[in-house]
Amino acid sequence: xxxxxxxxxxxxxxxxxxxxxxxxxxxxxxxxxxxxxxxxxxxxxxxxxxxxxxxxxxxxxxxxxxxxxxxxxxxxxxxxxxxxxxxxxxxxxxxxxxxxxxxxxxxxxxxxxxxxxxxxxxxxxxxxxxxxxxxxxxxxxxxxxxxxxxxxxxxxxxxxxxxxxxxxxxxxxxxxxxxxxxxxxxxxxxxxxxxxxxxxxxxxxxxxxxxxxxxxxxxxxxxxxxxxxxxxxxxxxxxxxxxxxxxxxxxxxxxxxxxxxxxxxxxxxxxxxxxxxxxxxxxxxxxxxxxxxxxxxxxxxxxxxxxxxxxxxxxxxxxxxxxxxxxxxxxxxxxxxxxxxxxxxxxxxxxxxxxxxxxxxxxxxxxxxxxxxxxxxxxxxxxxxxxxxxxxxxxxxxxxxxxxxxxxxxxxxxxxxxxxxxxxxxxxxxxxxxxxxxxxxxxxxxxxxxxxxxxxxxxxxxxxxxxxxxxxxxxxxxxxxxxxxxxxxxxxxxxxxxxxxxxxxxxxxxxxxxxxxxxxxxxxxxxxxxxxxxxxxxxxxxxxxxxxxxxxxxxxxxxxxxxxxxxxxxxxxxxxxxxxxxxxxxxxxxxxxxxxxxxxxxxxxxxxxxxxxxxxxxxxxxxxxxxxxxxxxxxxxxxxxxxxxxxxxxxxxxxxxxxxxxxxxxxxxx
Numbered sequence: 148x149x150x151x152x153x154x155x156x157x158x159x160x161x162x163x164x165x166x167x168x169x170x171x172x173x174x175x176x177x178x179x180x181x182x183x184x185x186x187x188x189x190x191x192x193x194x195x196x197x198x199x200x201x202x203x204x205x206x207x208x209x210x211x212x213x214x215x216x217x218x219x220x221x222x223x224x225x226x227x228x229x230x231x232x233x234x235x236x237x238x239x240x241x242x243x244x245x246x247x248x249x250x251x252x253x254x255x256x257x258x259x260x261x262x263x264x265x266x267x268x269x270x271x272x273x274x275x276x277x278x279x280x281x282x283x284x285x286x287x288x289x290x291x292x293x294x295x296x297x298x299x300x301x302x303x304x305x306x307x308x309x310x311x312x313x314x315x316x317x318x319x320x321x322x323x324x325x326x327x328x329x330x331x332x333x334x335x336x337x338x339x340x341x342x343x344x345x346x347x348x349x350x351x352x353x354x355x356x357x358x359x360x361x362x363x364x365x366x367x368x369x370x371x372x373x374x375x376x377x378x379x380x381x382x383x384x385x386x387x388x389x390x391x392x393x394x395x396x397x398x399x400x401x402x403x404x405x406x407x408x409x410x411x412x413x414x415x416x417x418x419x420x421x422x423x424x425x426x427x428x429x430x431x432x433x434x435x436x437x438x439x440x441x442x443x444x445x446x447x448x449x450x451x452x453x454x455x456x457x458x459x460x461x462x463x464x465x466x467x468x469x470x471x472x473x474x475x476x477x478x479x480x481x482x483x484x485x486x487x488x489x490x491x492x493x494x495x496x497x498x499x500x501x502x503x504x505x506x507x508x509x510x511x512x513x514x515x516x517x518x519x520x521x522x523x524x525x526x527x528x529x530x531x532x533x534x535x536x537x538x539x540x541x542x543x544x545x546x547x548x549x550x551x552x553x554x555x556x557x558x559x560x561x562x563x564x565x566x567x568x569x570x571x572x573x574x575x576x577x578x579x580x581x582x583x584x585x586x587x588x589x590x591x592x593x594x595x596x597x598x599x600x601x602x603x604x605x606x607x608x609x610x611x612x613x614x615x616x617x618x619x620x621x622x623x624x625x626x627x628x629x630x631x632x633x634x635x636x637x638x639x640x641x642x643x644x645x646x647x648x649x650x651x652x653x654x655x656x657x658x659x660x661x662x663x664x665x666x667x668x669x670x671x672x673x674x675x676x677x678x679x680x681x682x683x684x685x686x687x688x689x690x691x692x693x694x695x696x697x698x699x700x701x702x703x704x705x706x707x708x709x710x711x712x713x714x715x716x717x718x719x720x721x722x723x724x725x726x727x728x729x730x731x732x733x734x735x736x737x738x739x740x741x742x743x744x745x746x747x748x749x750x751x752x753x754x755x756x757x758x759x760x761x762x763x764x765x766x767x768x769x770x771x772x773x774x775x776x777x778x779x780x781x782x783x784x785x786x787x788x789x790x791x792x793x794x795x796x797x798x799x800x801x802x803x804x805x806x807x808x809x810x811x812x813x814x815x816x817x
Contacts (some may be wrong), residue, residue, distance in 0.1 A: 241537070245302045245658065248574055256573035263572035264580020266451045267310045267563045271581060272588055273454040274313075274563075276478065276596065277604035278377035280390070281318035281383065283325070283332040284341065286478060287593065288553060289313045291486040294585045296549045296557040297578035303541035305534050307574050308525035309518065310563035310581065311545070314614050316379045317514050317556050319386070323401050323647050324506045328499075330399075335492075340503055343494045346550035348506025352515055353543025361535040366516050368661065371621045371654035372516060372630070374635035378642025378650050380615035387609050390601035391426040393419030405645050419474040425464070429457045433610040447569035451676060454607045461603040462596070474603040481593040486552040489768060493550060507556075509651065514546075514558035515539060521559040525568050562611050630661055669705030671718050674744060674804065683744070683804035697736040699726055700804060700813045701746040707755030716758040719743075720765065740811035741771055744804050745778040756789045763795060772814065773808040774799045 176668075229237065240247040275289035284290070293312040300311045321344060329337045355361060389397040394417045398409040436453035439446050446458040464470065471477045494500055519535055526533040546556055567577055625632040635656035642650025672685040675692030683700055686692045694700070699722060703715055723738055730737035751759075763773050773795060778786065783800075786792050792800065801807040 209648050213236040218684065226396075237370075242540075243302050244305050244537070244599065245575070251546040252574065252576075254677075257576065258569040259573045260576035263570035263577040265584065266448055266570040267567050268581040268584035269455040270451045270563055270566055271310070271312050271560075272585065273458045273604070273607050274560075275585075276599070277479075277608040277611075278313040278315055278318040280601070280604065281315060281386065281608070282313070282322040282341070282555060284322075284338070284555065285482065286596070288555060289318075290481075290585055290589055290593075291443055291552065292549060292554040292557050294582050294589060295486055295552045296545045297553050297582040299545040299548055300541055301575035301578045303537075303544060304575055305532075305537045305541070306526065306559070307529065307531070308564055308568045308572060309522050309559040309575075309576055309578075310567045311557055312563065312581075313555065313562055314517065314518065314558055314560045315383050315608060316615075317510055317558060319379060319383050319401070320510055320513055320647050320651075321506065321555060324509065326399065328502050336499065339494050339497075340499050340506070341491045341555050342489045342492045342550045343499055343503030343544055343555070344510060345555045346493050347504045348511040348514065348556045349507075349543045349546030349548075349550060351508050351511040351543070351545060352539050355515070356536045356539030356541075356543060359536050361519075361539055364512065364519060364535075365653060366658055366662070367512070367516055368631065368634060368658040370624050370631035370719040371638045371658045372520070373617055373624065374638030375642060375650055375654045376615040377412045377617065377621070378639040379647060380612040381643050382647060383612045384609045387605035390476065390605035391423070391430075391609070392417070393422030393476060393602065401647060402645055408431065418556060421470050421473055421604045422475050422600065425461055425469075425470075425475065425600055426606050429461055429603050430606040430609060432457060433606055434613075437610060444569060450594045451529075451566045451570070454610075457603050457607065458596070458599055464601045465600050466598040470600070471598065478596050478599040478601065478604070481591065481596050483591075483593045485589055486554065488551065490551045491551040509648065510556045511543075511546075513651065514556055516540060517561070518542060518559035519668045521561050521564050525564060528568070559606040577669065630664065634658060634661060653807050663710075666705070666708070667710045668714060669703065669711055671704065671715065672702045673722060674700040674702055675807070681803070683808070695808055695812070697739045697815050698742060698808055699723060699738045699740070700742045700744065700808065702747060706748055706750040707758065708750075708752050708805060709754035712752075712758035715755075716762045719762060723766070723769070723771065738771055739815055740774060741766060741777055742804060742807045742811065743776045745782060746776075748782055749779055751782050751785055754784060755791070756791055759786075760794070763791075772799065772811065774801060774811060776801045776804045776807045 151381065174772070236246075242562070261470070271293050272290070275293050276286040279286045279289035297311040298311070304311075325337060325340050325344065326332065327626050329340055355363065368587050379706050381403070385403060385814060386401060388394070388406065392410065392413075394413045396409075396413065396417065398405045400406070430755055433450075435528050437450045439449035440448075465475060465477060494503060500619075515538075519533075522533045522538060523535075542558065546554075549555070549557060570577075621632070621635055624635050634654070637657045638654035641648075641653035672687070673694070674683040674684055675686040676696045677689060677692050684692050685702070686694065701719055701722060705711065707715055719741070723741065726738040766773050775795070778800065783792075798809075
């Protein structure tokens, strides 16, 4: 076969199509360029690559690349070719999705949302009181959070299934980080830093959504999240041993070693047997209820109402037996009433500002990661689209508003969202129903929680966070990717044995490390020819693929950038050196040609082109001809712009590896 000779076909060549019935006739042929070929004197000629591209075209490609990177979903596509009045309405619907789905809301949907809202309210109220202890705040602040933030999300969120409120991991994270800055959990500064952190968490979430930087959340790999969540579940459960065992003097540290020292150090004088009895009995009750719910989807309501039943029964037991007089710790007074304003507690002009921004940023990322993962899971189950950037904006505004109304960072709860989904919710109205029930609780029912034992709250939290430990997922990660498993276990061990923030840092660091490994050390393969075909494949994957004597065929399975350009050049030269060693030791034909399969290389930068130029010069000194097979358009444009094609010669650019090998074989015969 002829190599490529020109970027334009000869005017004397005529365009033909094989008449074997495999290709469409007429204009449809344009959709199948593989069916077209130029022939001269009935001999086929190979395809020609495009020539060099003007600078303006390269700038246009750059603009398209940037737009595609930031706006892959083309967010303005709904506004195209629409009148101004309709564009305004569409704009409002984009900000407030409730205006879109609310027009089609029906009584049937409301019945499903009402049942779901009542169900998740029965679950969230006892959970919130327990999560408040993780954040080291009074119980009403968690209830405030489940009243205000779900209302805002219902208007601005795009998920139909997420149940909004405080969650265990974020509560623990805030409690741990803020307590490191301010030890006195009852001081005004503690709450000031809490609301400041919540305010900045909302700002960061909104900025990520507005600037369409949601992809940053994806830098926390699935494996790291599995490990982090599992470690957080263990840490949260260990923290509950204080309430579960009735210990008075408990460590402020969250790592396993400190907690276990504190637990065993109090075994003779700190444990309270009445507290342990209450906690153990109701923990068994809650776990049994969860087991029943898993066995039968129709009984989803059993694990949902079990926490509230546990609270009611345990409160009655303590009240009737006056167990609080015998060392059983109780919740005590819970302030009645709706959210007081906390706008004056946002520390924008004090030394707490940088601390609040730092804590808020960490909380924002964890909250977004959990919420988007939950939202995507249920959106896939119901087959609808979840806009991650809209979710970030909704979460951001929700938390900013919450920080002004005595709420702390809220996000999607997996346990409540699962109950919401199983209860048959249709829209975010279920969040509104839940919010109304929480409001009624704040106005009327909070005094009833006075005798609620801390042990039952510990049992509720332990049973809730156990679902965060996903052993099956960890085992699957081990089977699929050992690097992923290292990231998973690194995050898990960091959270359990050091601290939540160190575990999070390890999760992020290992996720980035994996990216760097894959980017800087891309996969490369030596190709051989499948017998009886013109197909070239990886010799490790296809042992029958035979290498061509005197011709080395390699494939680079990644774009070539400054991060990996030198590695790729050196890796290719090592293959050349190996072939030359075979020539010296076994008398095999020394390499005379090197063919690089370019189709997996979807982009290249100046460092990559420089590496190719150095490779070409080195090969020329060894009398080895370089050939490139099937470069993609953007790579070919850049090779033309850099004049590398002029240096190599257009005749050494081929459509397929087979054509390149054929031409190189003909060269060997000369």
